[in-house]
Amino acid sequence: MNRSDDNDGQDTVWVQEVAFIDSVPRWAAMSFVFLVFIGTWQLVTGLGLVSPIILPTPWETLEDMIFVGQNLLTGGYMLGALWITIKEVIYGFALAIAIGFSLGVLVGETAFGEKAVMPYLVAIDTMPKVAFAPLFVAWLGFDIDSKVALAAFIATFPIVVGTAAGLHSADENARMLFKTMGASRWQTLIKMKLPTGLPQIFTGLKIGAVGVMAGAITGEFLGGGRGFGELIRVAASQLNTPRVFSLILYLSLVGLALYALVTWTQRKVVFWHKERVGAHDA
Amino acid sequence: MSATLAQEVSGTPSGVPVYELTRVSKTYARNLVVALDDVSLTLRKGSFTSVIGSSGCGKSTLLKIMAGLIPPTKGRVILQGRPVTGPRRDIGMMFQQATLFPWKTAVQNIVLPIEIRDGKAAAKAALEKAHELMDIVGLKGFENVYPNELSGGMAQRTSICRMLITEPAVLLLDEPFSALDELSRDMMNMELQRICREQDATAFLVTHSIQEAVILSDEVVVMKPRPGRIAEIVKVDLPRPRTLHMMTTPEFGDIVDYIRSLLDKGEDM
Ligand SMILES: Nc1ncnc2c1ncn2[C@@H]1O[C@H](COP(=O)(O)OP(=O)(O)OP(=O)(O)O)[C@@H](O)[C@H]1O
Numbered sequence: 001m002n003r004s005d006d007n008d009g010q011d012t013v014w015v016q017e018v019a020f021i022d023s024v025p026r027w028a029a030m031s032f033v034f035l036v037f038i039g040t041w042q043l044v045t046g047l048g049l050v051s052p053i054i055l056p057t058p059w060e061t062l063e064d065m066i067f068v069g070q071n072l073l074t075g076g077y078m079l080g081a082l083w084i085t086i087k088e089v090i091y092g093f094a095l096a097i098a099i100g101f102s103l104g105v106l107v108g109e110t111a112f113g114e115k116a117v118m119p120y121l122v123a124i125d126t127m128p129k130v131a132f133a134p135l136f137v138a139w140l141g142f143d144i145d146s147k148v149a150l151a152a153f154i155a156t157f158p159i160v161v162g163t164a165a166g167l168h169s170a171d172e173n174a175r176m177l178f179k180t181m182g183a184s185r186w187q188t189l190i191k192m193k194l195p196t197g198l199p200q201i202f203t204g205l206k207i208g209a210v211g212v213m214a215g216a217i218t219g220e221f222l223g224g225g226r227g228f229g230e231l232i233r234v235a236a237s238q239l240n241t242p243r244v245f246s247l248i249l250y251l252s253l254v255g256l257a258l259y260a261l262v263t264w265t266q267r268k269v270v271f272w273h274k275e276r277v278g279a280h281d282a
Numbered sequence: 283m284s285a286t287l288a289q290e291v292s293g294t295p296s297g298v299p300v301y302e303l304t305r306v307s308k309t310y311a312r313n314l315v316v317a318l319d320d321v322s323l324t325l326r327k328g329s330f331t332s333v334i335g336s337s338g339c340g341k342s343t344l345l346k347i348m349a350g351l352i353p354p355t356k357g358r359v360i361l362q363g364r365p366v367t368g369p370r371r372d373i374g375m376m377f378q379q380a381t382l383f384p385w386k387t388a389v390q391n392i393v394l395p396i397e398i399r400d401g402k403a404a405a406k407a408a409l410e411k412a413h414e415l416m417d418i419v420g421l422k423g424f425e426n427v428y429p430n431e432l433s434g435g436m437a438q439r440t441s442i443c444r445m446l447i448t449e450p451a452v453l454l455l456d457e458p459f460s461a462l463d464e465l466s467r468d469m470m471n472m473e474l475q476r477i478c479r480e481q482d483a484t485a486f487l488v489t490h491s492i493q494e495a496v497i498l499s500d501e502v503v504v505m506k507p508r509p510g511r512i513a514e515i516v517k518v519d520l521p522r523p524r525t526l527h528m529m530t531t532p533e534f535g536d537i538v539d540y541i542r543s544l545l546d547k548g549e550d551m
């Protein structure tokens with residue numbers, strides 16, 4: 001701060017201006033946006049500007065959230081459905097990490113992978129992957145396997161790209177240094193390239209974590225089964241909009257938890273890499 | 283003029299030859315750039331040699347060939363009686379950037395060469411020696427600090443220790459301190475001189491600073507570009523150990539002027 005307190009009789013000519021938003025704590029700013037959102041929602045629904053079938057009131061939604069929450073906490077049928085979806089997400093993510101990481105190393109570390117494999121990966125990645133859902137159902141049936149496959153399929157590519165980019169991120173000096181130390185290719189990979197690339201690898205994992213959620217739910221929409229996506233689909237077909245809303249909110253908690261888990265792991269593993277949270281954070 | 287002119291190292295019997303380069307040439311296959319043309323050079327044990335020359339005249343290329351990082355197109359490189367055909371244990375190398383790895387503490391970075399060559403157990407056994415080295419370069423107390431908490435000068439000192447931990451016979455230095463401010467740079471150079479004398483190491487330094495080259499070296503190799511070759515090898519007959527104070531003497535000034543005139547000539551060609 002440029003404010004000088006001991007200005008013996010002289011006026012301070014230049015005082016650093018603090019923008020109003022910088023003096024507001026984050027939670028307050030977020031609450032403000034939340035209240036505006038809820039207020040607008042209440043206004044629009046309360047004045048009857050939209051039909052309740054299209055958009056329930058905030059209160060109706062909250063009531064339904066409480067109902068769904070009770071069902072989940074008491075081990076009702078919704079908990080079983082949620083558990084199925086969580087399993088799909090976990091298996092799908094694990095599969096995506098295993099395949100994505102392996103392919104990423106192949107593409108990022110070997111000339112063969114980069115020359116011969118990468119073009120195909122890029123080609124597949126540009127396809128609308130959701131369109132493969134019916135195929136997965138045909139191959140793997142209506143059980144969770146087909147959803148796991150779609151979830152993994154969607155999440156694999158960002159992990160491949162993150163891993164390959166990470167392995168390429170080591171600079172010339174580090175490579176030369178390892179060469180002068182007589183390091184083998186394996187040592188260079190394990191002790192230098194992989195740790196150097198961890199930030200990018202985790203970026204891939206985070207994008208993958210978002211994709212795996214979308215993949216599981218899309219799989220349930222298109223391939224049936226007994227997961228949370230099916231509950232949403234049924235509620236929507238019954239025009240039970242408050243239910244759809246509250247189910248989506250609970251589902252987003254699962255996605256958030258997965259994302260938080262990846263972020264937490266990143267902080268522990270890549271402890272030396274301070275990620276900038278936001279451009280305005282001091 | 284105290285600079286003795288010699289096309290090749292004349293028979294100063296100050297030490298046995300450590301490095302012998304005979305008619306080394308390098309043409310990069312990728313772009314057919316002739317980076318080095320017919321370079322012959324002998325480094326004697328315990329000597330300090332600097333290379334100076336305009337940007338792109340092949341200094342780094344020469345260093346990489348000497349280090350066994352890239353093969354020459356033509357010519358021979360002999361180190362301690364054996365031809366250099368790849369990275370070697372008796373070579374220590376340092377670059378412009380400290381290149382410390384942020385997931386390792388300072389002391390772990392220093393024992394990394396041991397870890398790579400002889401495994402984790404050997405690296406652990408070398409920790410004590412790493413502590414001693416850190417003590418020598420004034421890094422006591424920073425052993426367990428991660429690199430992002432070190433200043434630029436401290437990071438370079440750490441990388442000096444990393445280079446020294448394997449007790450290399452020759453030190454190849456590619457502008458190691460050019461990223462530092464002048465004050466720390468002078469200090470590091472004096473430090474480097476002391477270490478070389480203590481370990482009786484043979485040093486080969488690439489630099490862009492004539493002063494730095496003269497104050498540190500027994501011989502300054504002046505190179506000219508396109509294709510990179512040796513213009514002249516200038517002897518520096520200042521007494522040892524060198525002090526920063528010597529930079530104010532007329533002898534020092536003469537040699538610096540002479541090298542500058544050689545470099546200016548190189549520019550015209
Ligand atoms: N890997 C490479 N592939 C192709 N050409 C190269 C390569 N490295 C260097 N060169 C070329 O060889 C010549 C000498 O390069 P070098 O890096 O040895 O110069 P230098 O004297 O170290 O320059 P500087 O003082 O700028 O560091 C330059 O013309 C450069 O373009």
Ligand SMILES: [Mg+2]
Pocket residue numbers: 341342343456
């Ligand atoms: Mg260079």
